[in-house]
Amino acid sequence: MLEAAWLIPAFPLTGFILILLIGRRLGEPLAGWLGTAMMGGSFLATVAVFFGLVAEEEPERFFIQTLFTWVPAGSFSVDIGFLVDPLSIAMCLFITGVGTLIHLYSIGYMHGDENFSKFFLYLNLFAASMLLLVLGDNLLLTFLGWEGVGACSYLLISFWFKDEANASAGKKAFVTNRIGDFGFMLGTFLVFSAIGSIKYADIIVGANSGALTVGTATGITLLMLLAATGKSAQIPLFVWLPDAMAGPTPVSALIHAATMVTSGVYLLIRLNPVLDLSEPWSLSLIAWIGAITGLVAALAAVVQNDIKKVLAYSTVSQLGYLFMAVGIGAYVPAMFHMITHAFFKALLFLGSGSVIHGVHDEQDMRRMGGLYKMMPITAGTFIIGWLAIAGVPPFAGFWSKDEILVYAWDVNPALWAVGLVTALLTAFYMTRQVILTFFGRTRYYDAHTDEIDAAFAGRIDAASADIEAAREDLVKAQEAIDKAIGDLPKREEAIEKAKANLGDATAAVEASDPDTEGHDKLVKALDKAVKGISKSEDALAKAQAKVAEAEAGFAVAEQAQVDAASRRQGLDAARRNAPAVPSHVTAHTAAPDVSEFEDDLPESYKARQEYHPHESPWTMTLPLVALSGLAIVAGGLNLPFTKDLHFLEHWLEPSLFANEHKLTASGTEKIVMAAIAVAAASIAIAAAFAIYWRGKARPEAVENPALALAVNYDKAIASVAGGPGTDGFNGAAWFDAKVVDRAVNGVPQLISYTASKSRSLQSGFVRSYGLVLIVGTGALAVVLLRSLVL
Amino acid sequence: MEVTETWYLVLSAVLFSLGAFGLMTRRNPLVMFMCVELMLNAVNISFVAFSSALDDLAGQSAVFFVLVVAAAEVVVGLSIVVALLRRQPDATADEFVEMRG
Numbered sequence: 001m002l003e004a005a006w007l008i009p010a011f012p013l014t015g016f017i018l019i020l021l022i023g024r025r026l027g028e029p030l031a032g033w034l035g036t037a038m039m040g041g042s043f044l045a046t047v048a049v050f051f052g053l054v055a056e057e058e059p060e061r062f063f064i065q066t067l068f069t070w071v072p073a074g075s076f077s078v079d080i081g082f083l084v085d086p087l088s089i090a091m092c093l094f095i096t097g098v099g100t101l102i103h104l105y106s107i108g109y110m111h112g113d114e115n116f117s118k119f120f121l122y123l124n125l126f127a128a129s130m131l132l133l134v135l136g137d138n139l140l141l142t143f144l145g146w147e148g149v150g151a152c153s154y155l156l157i158s159f160w161f162k163d164e165a166n167a168s169a170g171k172k173a174f175v176t177n178r179i180g181d182f183g184f185m186l187g188t189f190l191v192f193s194a195i196g197s198i199k200y201a202d203i204i205v206g207a208n209s210g211a212l213t214v215g216t217a218t219g220i221t222l223l224m225l226l227a228a229t230g231k232s233a234q235i236p237l238f239v240w241l242p243d244a245m246a247g248p249t250p251v252s253a254l255i256h257a258a259t260m261v262t263s264g265v266y267l268l269i270r271l272n273p274v275l276d277l278s279e280p281w282s283l284s285l286i287a288w289i290g291a292i293t294g295l296v297a298a299l300a301a302v303v304q305n306d307i308k309k310v311l312a313y314s315t316v317s318q319l320g321y322l323f324m325a326v327g328i329g330a331y332v333p334a335m336f337h338m339i340t341h342a343f344f345k346a347l348l349f350l351g352s353g354s355v356i357h358g359v360h361d362e363q364d365m366r367r368m369g370g371l372y373k374m375m376p377i378t379a380g381t382f383i384i385g386w387l388a389i390a391g392v393p394p395f396a397g398f399w400s401k402d403e404i405l406v407y408a409w410d411v412n413p414a415l416w417a418v419g420l421v422t423a424l425l426t427a428f429y430m431t432r433q434v435i436l437t438f439f440g441r442t443r444y445y446d447a448h449t450d451e452i453d454a455a456f457a458g459r460i461d462a463a464s465a466d467i468e469a470a471r472e473d474l475v476k477a478q479e480a481i482d483k484a485i486g487d488l489p490k491r492e493e494a495i496e497k498a499k500a501n502l503g504d505a506t507a508a509v510e511a512s513d514p515d516t517e518g519h520d521k522l523v524k525a526l527d528k529a530v531k532g533i534s535k536s537e538d539a540l541a542k543a544q545a546k547v548a549e550a551e552a553g554f555a556v557a558e559q560a561q562v563d564a565a566s567r568r569q570g571l572d573a574a575r576r577n578a579p580a581v582p583s584h585v586t587a588h589t590a591a592p593d594v595s596e597f598e599d600d601l602p603e604s605y606k607a608r609q610e611y612h613p614h615e616s617p618w619t620m621t622l623p624l625v626a627l628s629g630l631a632i633v634a635g636g637l638n639l640p641f642t643k644d645l646h647f648l649e650h651w652l653e654p655s656l657f658a659n660e661h662k663l664t665a666s667g668t669e670k671i672v673m674a675a676i677a678v679a680a681a682s683i684a685i686a687a688a689f690a691i692y693w694r695g696k697a698r699p700e701a702v703e704n705p706a707l708a709l710a711v712n713y714d715k716a717i718a719s720v721a722g723g724p725g726t727d728g729f730n731g732a733a734w735f736d737a738k739v740v741d742r743a744v745n746g747v748p749q750l751i752s753y754t755a756s757k758s759r760s761l762q763s764g765f766v767r768s769y770g771l772v773l774i775v776g777t778g779a780l781a782v783v784l785l786r787s788l789v790l
Numbered sequence: 791m792e793v794t795e796t797w798y799l800v801l802s803a804v805l806f807s808l809g810a811f812g813l814m815t816r817r818n819p820l821v822m823f824m825c826v827e828l829m830l831n832a833v834n835i836s837f838v839a840f841s842s843a844l845d846d847l848a849g850q851s852a853v854f855f856v857l858v859v860a861a862a863e864v865v866v867g868l869s870i871v872v873a874l875l876r877r878q879p880d881a882t883a884d885e886f887v888e889m890r891g
Contacts, residue, residue, distance in 0.1 A: 764887030766822070770813045 001052030002063045004045050005082045008092055009131040011042035015124035023117035032107035035120035039103045039127055043096035050089050061086055061654045064137050064201065071140070076196070083137035083200055087655035090335060090648075091134040091266055094342045098258045099127050101623035105350050106250040108619035109357060119159065119248065126152035130259050134266060139188045139198040142267070146184060146231065149260045150177045156255060157247040169246035176240040180230015180264075187223030190216065200270065204657065207273035217277035224271060225286055228264025232319045235293045239714045241316050242300075245308040249353030252308060257315045257349050258342040265322045265338060269331050269656075276329075276659040287327025287411075291418040294320025298425035300710035302432070303703045306363050307352045310433050313710065314389070315345055317422060321404055324415060329661030330407035332638065332649045337400035339648075340634045344388035344397055347627035351382035354616040354624065355437060359444055360608075365433065366585045370442035374613040377621045379438045381628040386434045388631040390427035391681040398677070399635035406640075406673045410665045420680055427681040428702075431688030439693070440587025444613060447594045447605055449581040455600035456575040463568040470561035477554035484547040491540040498536045502529040584699040586692045640670065798839035805832035817882035819871045826867075830860050 015038030023031045053061050066081040082088075103123060110119050129148025136142040151174075158170030192198050194216045195206040206212050212220075228234070233241035244256045255261070268275060268286070275283060294317045301313035318341050325334035356363055358375050372379035388395035391402070401423060408416040447455075505526040512519050579592030594601060615621065639645035665673070690696040705711070809828035816822055834853045841849025874881060 762890060764890035766883050766886075767814050767817075770810075774810050774814070 001048045001055075002084055003065065004048050004052070005063070005065045005084045005135065006067055007045035008042050008049065008082075008096070009128050009135060011038045011045060012124040012127035012131065014038060016121060016128055019117055019121040019124060023121055026117060028111070028113075028116040029107050031117035031120050032103070032110070035124050036100060036103040036107065038124055039096060039100040042127065042131065043093075043100050046089065046092045046096045049084060050093060053084065053086065053089055058654055062201075066137075076192075078138055078140045078198065080141065081137040081199075082135040084135070085655050086651050086653075087266075087269065087335070088134050090339070090652065091262075092131060094339050095127070095130055095134065095259050098342050098346050098627070099130075099254060101626055102250050102254040102258075102346060102350065105253075105353070105620050105623040106248075108617045109250050109353055110248065111617075115159070119156075122152050122155050122159070123250075123254070126156070126255060126260070130263070133263055137200055139184075139191060139200075139203075142270075143181075143184055143188065146227075146263065147181065149255070149263065150174065150181065150231075153177075153244070153251075153255050153260060156251040157244045159247055159251070163246075166246040169240075169243040173240040173244050176237050177230045180227045180237055183223045183226030183230070184267075187220050187227060190220050190223060194220075203271065204273050207277050208657070212274065212277060214277060214279060217274050218279045218282050220271070220274050221278040221282045222285075224267055224274075225282070225289070228268055228323075229289065230264070231267075232261050232264030232323070233316050234264070234289050234320060234323055235296070238293060238297065238316050238710070239717055242309055242312040242710075242714070245306070245312050249308065249349060249356060252312070253346045253349035253353065256312070257345040261315065261319055262322070262338050262342070265319070265326055265334060268323075268326045269334060272331060272655075272659045273657055275326075276657075283327050283329065284412075285327070287324050287408075287415055290320045290323025290325070290327055291408075291415050291422075292320070293317070294324065294422040295418050295425070296710045296713075298422045298429065300708040301429040302425060303705055303708045303711070304429075305365055307355060307365050307368070307433065307437060308349070308363060310365075310429060311345070311348055311352060314348075314426065314429065316710070317426060318345065318389075321401065321419065321422070324408060324419060325404045328407055328411040328415065329659065330404060331656050331660045332646075332652055333400060333403035333407055335652060336638045336648050337397075337404055339637065340388070340396035340400040340631070343627055343634050344385045344395075344631040347381060347385040347624060347631050348389065350620070350624055350627065351378050351385060352437075354378040354620050355382075357616050357620065358613045360611055360613075362444065365436040366582075367443050367446065367448070368437045369440045369444070369585075369587065370438070371444075371613055372438040373442075375615040377615060377624060381621075381624040382438065383434060384628040384631055386430045390430050390685060391423055391677055392427075392685075393674075393678060394632075394635060396631050396634035398681075399639065402674050402677050403638065403640065405677055406665055406670055407661060407663060409669070409673055410663055411661060420676065423677060424680045424684045427684035428688045431685045432692050435587050435688065435692040436585065441589070441591070442613075443585065443589070443591065445609055446581065446591045447579075447601055451601050451605045452578050452581065452592065452594065452597075453575070454602045455594075455597045456571060456578060458600050459597070460568060460571045460575065463564055463571055466564035467561060467568060470557055470564050473557035474554065474561060477550055477557050480550035481547060481554060484543060484550050487543045488540070488547070491536060491543050495533065495536040495540060498529060498532040502526070502533060505529040584703050586695055586699055588693075588695055795839045795843040798835055802832045802836035802839065805829075805835065817884055819874060819881070819883045822883055823867055823871055827860065827864070830856060 012035075015035050018034060018038075019026070019031055026034060053063070056063075063084040064081055065084065066079045068080055069077050070080045071078040103120070106119065106123065110116050113119065126149055129145045129152060131145070133142050133145025133149060136145060154170045154174040157173050158167045161167045161170070188198055191203060194212055195202055197203070197206075203212075207217065230237045241256060241261065245252055247256075275286075297313045297316035297320060301310050301317065304310045304313060318337070322334050322338055322341075325331070325337065354375065355368065355371060355378060358371070358378065359368060362368070384395065388397040391398045393399075405416055405419050405423070408419050505522065505528075509519070509522045509526050512522055578597075579594065581592050582589055636645075636647075638648040691699055691702065806829050809825045809832060812825035812828065813822055816825065834856055837849040837853045837856070841847065841853075874886065878885070
């Protein structure tokens with residue numbers, strides 16, 4: 001059944017091709033089912049090969065299936081060949097197993113996405129690449145898979161590329177990984193120059209037979225370490241993994257937790273004969289890189305509020321554990337933890353995806369809480385994942401993590417201490433995450449800071465508009481007053497004039513003879529003048545009344561402005577004192593009291609009140625249940641009690657060539673180690689409960705950004721790369737354009753210039769050609785004859 | 791006065807020089823062509839002279855090759871010259887400079 005090995009990558013590759021050709025026509029959900037079926041087929045093929053391998057005698061468990069020669073180049077040739085041995089099949093089993101579950105989950109998660117079939121296209125291509133990486137019988141084929149998974153990782157991180165942030169997260173992952181790939185290529189070249197072949201079988205023979213010197217082996221180890229730090233997100237290249245969470249959650253689970261990120265560790269374990277040969281300090285370097293990455297990432301995970309970012313830093317931290325294990329030669333515990341981690345971290349990621357799906361794409365844990373009532377299956381399985389990663393017996397994570405810690409103690413107690421602190425932090429931040437997400441008050445409905453701001457912004461804008469209107473009224477009132485006052489002199493003048501008329505009329509009446517006819521006329525004029533005065537006096541009074549009225553209006557407007565301004569001041573103060581949405585929350589953080597301004601809250605708030613978090617469909621919960629089952633029992637792969645229970649160790653023996661570290665710790669020591677680990681986990685869980693559940697201490701005390709070295713490192717890298725780094729690259733680009741390109745283009749330009757100059761020799765005159773010919777012949781004759789004569 | 795090889799060589803040199811001189815001074819394509827033939831045959835004479843003097847048949851067999859090549863050359867060359875002159879009856883060789891670089 002070993003011959004079925006080629007089927008393992010062939011299934012997802014077929015899926016990729018089929019979805020490529022007819023994926024759009026299949027649409028949702030058929031394309032998803034096709035992809036899932038192909039992964040399932042791959043899993044069945046792996047199981048078949050596994051049983052074929054079990055049937056072989058132990059030393060014979062090393063089978064190479066060569067399909068065809070890929071690169072024939074003289075004495076050097078590279079085959080498309082699959083190396084089937086316990087190590088590669090152990091990897092394939094959990095890659096295809098977890099992969100199938102995640103494919104199934106994705107059918108539910110990607111429901112309604114416009115690029116549904118494209119998602120499964122990428123997922124199947126990823127699976128095929130990953131299986132090539134694991135099964136390849138030479139470094140070049142592994143590199144093909146290595147680049148394939150990198151490309152798929154890029155495509156899937158920036159799957160929702162319309163959002164600029166997602167696209168740049170994909171770029172960041174790809175570029176960071178290129179640095180590691182550079183190490184892989186140089187390492188491959190070094191292997192080739194030292195051994196003359198890049199087949200693993202030849203490398204193993206070369207390392208064991210002494211064809212490889214210690215110096216070369218160290219060089220290969222260091223270069224492959226660089227490659228592994230890229231893919232497996234270790235210091236100094238881990239910065240891409242937290243950003244990779246921009247992709248859809250199944251991608252985070254499959255690629256950035258369970259499979260692809262373990263390929264660096266796999267590569268190092270695969271090359272264990274080379275590692276064994278190299279200088280001890282290079283192995284210590286691997287162990288310390290792992291230990292410090294584990295610690296730094298765990299510290300960063302404590303301050304994260306994004307549910308996926310916590311898990312991302314947690315993944316970096318757990319991969320650090322794997323590196324530490326590889327560095328101390330604990331290959332079996334490394335594989336053990338890799339497998340259990342694949343189960344429980346995939347479980348946790350899928351659980352967080354289910355939560356995100358249920359609460360309408362909310363990722364901030366500060367806005368979750370109390371979700372266990374609404375999504376009981378997700379909560380239950382997530383809690384199993386939490387217990388597994390926190391190292392609570394008898395869940396899987398306890399056994400594998402404890403194994404690594406025992407080996408670390410055996411080799412270097414300092415490594416053990418760092419590992420223990422990491423374990424403690426792991427239990428702490430995971431407990432925090434579980435409490436914040438599933439327990440306590442449901443903070444989902446709470447108003448967000450920006451929503452409260454928006455509510456006040458509306459009112460403040462209204463008050464500001466009132467002030468503006470009052471100001472306009474004032475201006476109008478002022479104009480009215482000015483106009484009315486302007487009328488007053490005219491009226492007074494009219495009175496003066498009327499009075500003068502009256503004087504004239506009185507004098508005229510007195511002067512005239514009352515008996516004459518003109519007298520009556522004059523008396524009439526006098527009456528008229530008297531009336532004119534009273535009329536003018538009336539007009540003046542009216543004008544004065546108008547002035548008084550306008551002044552009153554002015555006063556009203558002034559009052560309105562003062563009122564509006566004080567209202568605005570009050571609102572500003574109210575906004576400052578508005579119910580604070582806390583940046584650090586616990587299970588019982590009170591909701592901001594928005595009763596006073598509820599009606600002003602924006603639509604997003606109202607829409608949220610209508611929406612109710614819900615449990616995910618069965619395609620999503622079934623993988624959760626299956627993975628939680630595995631997270632409980634996977635510890636049984638390698639129970640420490642008796643030698644007979646070391647199933648994984650026996651299984652991997654043929655691939656490790658007895659290069660692994662032999663444990664010297666006594667049974668008692670092991671039990672003490674386990675007890676200390678359990679105690680540490682318990683203390684951390686209790687501390688997290690005290691802070692986030694019981695409210696015994698304020699979360700600010702631990703959520704200190706200064707502790708998040710990993711985040712600060714990321715920022716520092718970004719600022720260097722954005723500033724001097726960019727200048728450096730611009731300089732390199734300038735050098736390339738001005739010096740390299742000119743040198744390259746200069747040669748043909750020189751040739752072209754010479755040719756155009758020598759073209760003029762071809763005059764077309766046959767006689768001049770003849771002359772040249774004859775002169776040349778003469779010259780030749782002279783030379784020849786001279787040599788004859790002399 | 792005995793006729794020795796020298797005479798033949800001198801004749802050959804004279805004919806060759808005449809041919810070379812003619813090739814460079816004349817402009818009529820046909821005459822230039824004849825000058826080339828003259829040079830070829832001058833060389834043939836020297837070949838035969840040396841062959842007879844050194845009693846080596848290699849020289850004479852070389853002459854055969856030259857004659858064969860010359861015959862082929864005449865076929866091609868004359869047809870080109872005829873074709874040229876038919877197009878432009880009073881043409882000189884200097885007028886055909888279309889292939890100038």
